[in-house]
Amino acid sequence: MKCPPWPKGKKVVHLDLKGAPPRVEYLHRLIEFFSQLGVDGLLVEYEDMFPYEGELKLLQATAQPAYSQEEVLSMQELARSKGMEVIPLVQTFGHMEFVLKHRSMWHLRETSHCVGTLNPHREEGVKLVMEMLRQVVELHPGLNTLHIGADEVYMLGEGEESKLWLTSPGHTVEQLFLSHVTKVAKAIKKVWSHITIIMWDDMMRGMSQETLKASGLVGLIQPMLWDYTPNLDVDKTVSLLQKYCSAGMADVWAASSFKGSTSVYTCVTCTQRHVDNHLQWLKVAASLSPSVNLKGIAITGWQRYDHLSVLCELMPVALPSLAACLQTLLHGQFCAEAHSKVTEVLGISAVEVEAMESLLCMALRTSAANSLFPGRRLAELIVELNSLLNSEDIRFFESNMFVRGWFSPYHRQRRIVTPLMAMQIRNQAATYLVMLQQKVEAVKEEMVHLYPESTAQEWIEEHVSTVMAPLQRITEDIGACVKEMVP
Structure with missing residues (x-):
């Protein structure tokens, strides 16, 4: 079934730096490549690769140096020169493993054995989050949009302070979640009133329209609904987006995937799986009522499922998938023209990285063709080795x-x-x-x-x-x- 092309809004590529952070030279080549594919922005999840300072310096990676301030600025400058907006993603509730794993931060966990979830009752936790955000915002001059994460807040309500809080009449886990993200969003708006705030939607999916309306979040945040599956439920997704709109949150985002969502340890990307995910998202976009303002789509490329899990596919083996997904959005289907464009732009024989021909004759490998697929040689070697290993x-x-x-x-x-x-x-x-x-x-x-x-x-x-x-x-x-x- 052919759908209309992706209707409007930005096409943003997610750069997950919490595993396999590219060397700066390679990061720049990737940004050039994204620009050639028609990408409008970058959703950058720095985690421990951000150059935090002062008391937060302990958050920096130890396995390799974090990016320097100069490197973070140069990345933004290059992206801006290509017409791409940079949107930092800073987790502020769930998936804070890179913060809460440190012994000095243990007391800020919701439960002792859940490393990812922040205790929402401690004022110190909000101060910590705001200091992280301050440093990130200040190193992104001219910043307009910020993503505050807030997905998969595991074990919320299981901590001793939460259990006590929940004994009060009318207190629910839903309200516990909403109160924290509302507090963070209001604090951001108080300091940076012009900044648009995005957050993941999954913790709100089961909430009623009335609960969302009364939450205080309306007008503060824009939900980003994520679904990375090839068999995404179109009707259910449309219904969710309509619910957010009816609750007063008409500005919404979609989030698809081009890598890092097949299994936690996947080594080589399957392009078709991710193209199918985008075909489903096209059906969603085509089915929305005009009242829903679709701000754009974040095409995620997870490098780890969380800070402490293993590496997913490295970026080079996923670039054919990314190009194919973008062409799918552009054409409304993955037609012969879209397929041809991907193989031509990348200089490859097939969109499945496993089916690419081995190195082409050197006469055919012009420097231009080589530059259009940054990391091609590594992709080929990984495919060869993976085949042998399996x-x-x-x-x-x-x-x-x-x-x-x-x-x-x-x-x-x-x-x-x-x-x-x-x-x-x-x-x-x-x-x-x-x-x-x-x-x-x-x-x-x-x-x-x-x-x-x-x-x-x-x-x-x-x-x-x-x-x-x-x-x-x-x-x-x-x-x-x-x-x-x-x-």
Whole structure:
């Protein structure tokens, strides 16, 4: 089904910097690339990569240096020169893991075992949030729009102070949530009256129209409704947006996804999944009543599900998906013309990164084509390595007939083996290890050009080490067993 193109408002790309923060040179290349794709703005989630100062300096990353003030300003300057608005995203309630993980901040958690949720009863918590916001706003001269997060406020109402508060007549968890975000939004407006405030909508989805009207949020914030699934429920989403509008919040945003929402540990992006998500969003936009003012869409690219989870797909393997999603919004469908535009602009043969041809002939790889796909070589290497890591011969090596037949746990424990068979098994495992190591070295060499050393190390430990470990154990165990059997 063909829908009208995305109707109006900004197309904003989400830069999630709480994992695999690009080196500044690569970040600039990405901004250039986004500009060529027709992006109108950046939703930048700095987390621990922001250069917090003073008492907040402890929030800065330790695995790699946070961006400097000069680097944050240069990123904005480049974006502005390309006609893109920069919208910082600062979490102010849920997903505050990068703050509340620090021992000196433990007392500000809602519950001791939930690292992400701020206790809404402590004035110190609001002061902390406002100081974070002050530093971010001041390092974004001319800022017009700010995103205050407030999604997935887990365990809210479970803390001792909240339980006591909830015993008062009429007090509910919904009101507890609304009172905190209203307090933060009012404090922002008091200092920066001109700033537009966006927040995630999920904590408000179950609230009645009357509750929202009475919350004090009307006129203070613009909800951003997020849904990253390929089978997004169009009718339900339209109904939610209409509800926000009827409650007085007519200015609303959508949030889709081009990467980082398939599974928490996905390594290679599936373009079709994300195109399908955008096709559903196009149906939503086409079904809204004129009273709903759709301000734009944030195309999210999560790097971690939260601060303490593993890395999702790195940006290079997701750029074909981003280009395809933007073309889908532009055309109202992912038609032949949209497909052709993506392959032409990126200089690739297919929109699925796994199906891209290996390196084209050098004669075809002009510098212009290369620059239109920043990080292409790393994307290709990751796809090649991922394919090897997921091959049955390697991933299920311990389950193959020879290992199970001649080098089972029984054999290992008793150190009784057929030396000839054991050595063949060992040689095969060693061959696979060498193949993997060569691919890993190539990936690492390319990755450290674009990302900090710590990102390369984490990525390898997450995706490669767990696959190589059984092979390494088998080669070591066979060596020890053969010593017992051969003079």
